[in-house]
Amino acid sequence: MSRADGILFDKDGTLFDFHATWSVWAHGVISDLSAGDADVMARMADEAHYDLVARRFHPTSxxxxGTNxxxxxxxxxAxxxxxxxxxxxxLMMSSGSAPLAPAVPLAPYLEGLAARGLRLGVMTNDTEYGARAHLGAAGVLGHFDFIAGFDSGYGAKPAPGPLLAFARAMALEPARVVMVGDSTHxxxxxxxxxxxxxxxxxxxATCSDLEPLADIVLPDIGHIPAWLTA
Incomplete structure (x- = not known):
């Protein structure tokens, strides 16, 4: 028996590996917005807690x-x-062409969850435009019953409003929904x-960051199906 009737996923860092997608994208954004000026790039990187040499966000970013x-x-x-x-x-327009790196092969994974009768959703602090663009580019837009961004009218995480909107839309008890994410938000x-x-x-985030707030911390979303019936 499954412990849930629905799963609500965060997008960045959850469905898609954060560094392989967004740390790569950020370097291009900083370069574009600074017009290649090294001093401006350095100031932007400092504000964003971004390492220009490693091309990687620091965990403190x-x-x-945050929202868009x-x-x-x-x-x-800066x-x-x-x-x-x-x-x-x-940011919104450039994010639509970010180099996506799915955490697992998403289409068969999501098909497997749907075959269990689970309702599936995405709630991101990105824009809804960005969410739909990324899920569409990954070929999985149609696998989700609910998609919301911070600008969809339900609020943004860490507030619970957008999560409860998913439960209401799917007619599910919140206690039977799993929120999956990579951040404390x-x-x-x-x-x-x-x-x-x-x-x-x-x-x-590290395991020690997430453990105080999580029922379980897993390496990636691919481990969720086994946990659901454990």
Whole structure:
């Protein structure tokens, strides 16, 4: 017997490996927005807690779990005179072509979960546009019953509102839903919503970061099916 009727996934760091996708993308964004000016790039990297040499976010980066708007505000501190709305638009549009690195082969994985009768959703602090673009590029957009971004009208994590919106839309009891994520934002939201919480290590957080908030911490989402019936 399965311990859940629905699974709500975070996107970045959960469905897609964070560094292989977003650390690579960020270098291009910093280069574009700075027009290649080395001093401006350095200031942007400092604000974003991003290592330009390693091309990798530090775990302390405010961009990792933040919304698209918060990321724009973060980078905007190094770009005086640039409108935050302009930066936000650039991030949204460029994110649609980020080099996606799925944590596992997603199509067969999601088909297997659906075959168990599970309702599937995605809730990300990215834009809904970005979420749909990425899931479409990965060929799995149609595998989800619910897709929401921070701008979809339900709020953003760590607030529980968007998670509860999934439960309502699917007519599920929150206690029978699993929230899966790679950050404390995901798990704080899951706990506040009264859901089961699974942490995964395909983002920037460590096991010790996630364990206090999770029912279990797994290497990646591929281990969830076995846990559901354990």
């Amino acid at each position: 405010p961009i990792i779990a 708007r918060e990321a724009a505000e973060c980078l905007g501190r 770009l005086p005179g640039r409108a935050i709305e302009e930066i936000e638009e650039h 995901d798990l704080v939201a899951g706990r506040a919503a009264g859901m089961q919480c699974v942490g995964v290590l395909t983002g920037t």
